[in-house]
Amino acid sequence: MPALPPSRFVRTPTRPPLEGTALAEGQAVQLFAVVDDDPSGYWIAREFAAQLQACGVREVTRHPLMRPERLTTEQVALGRYTLPKGSKTTNWVRETGGIAGAPSGLEADAFVPDVLRAAFIAAATPYLRAFRPLDGLCALLEEAARRRLDALTLAAVVAQLAAMEAGELLALVRHLRPRLVPGEEPPARAVAECIVQMGTAELRELGQRLQERRAAEA
DSSP, rough: OOOOOOOOTSSSSSSSTTTTGGGGOOOOOOEEEEOOOHHHHHHHHHHHHHHHHTOOOOOHHHHHHHHGGGGGGHHHHHHEOOOOOOOHHHHHHHHOBBBBBBEEEEGGGGEEEEEEEHHHHHHGGGGGOOOHHHHHHHHHHHHHHOGGGGGSSHHHHHHHTTSSOOHHHHHHHHHHHGGGGGOOOOOHHHHHHHHHHHHHOOHHHHHHHHHHHHHHHO
């Protein structure tokens, strides 16, 4: 997804850059907001969500990470400050609860990195797909089998293999070992050269074997 400038610089996009993408077709977006826990931070997150919707994203759910319940009592005491009186503060307290119902805010600087990291993990985990390292490898082999072999260049295969996790490459090397140099751990380029030289039927067979292994690891 393309990055958008901060809310205070951009209000309404002149052209929705996400039109026609998967996000514009109804994919939900989870927005994890690292902003001050005060009326200004609240509206920054809301405005950014509105900008995404203006760009074509149909569903945006905001998850504010900077909340007092994620801090110790001592951290809250050190980081809180009294908000000015007015309807803006009153409405924000009514919406968020403030700090124990009081019109007080917290600056993002009050959160140490470990606290923020734990908050993000807790908030994001329900939306994350379980990591399966063979997914990318099987997708590469399916692409290689689907396209003409001479259209899938060595450079393209090397680039994709180089981006893979060590576990993915190790799984592929194990299946290709009879075609590679015995007793050695070949680099990504050697594995890629072997893939490029394989025929469509061989690629599909290799992909099927790895799909079976992926299913067994599920």
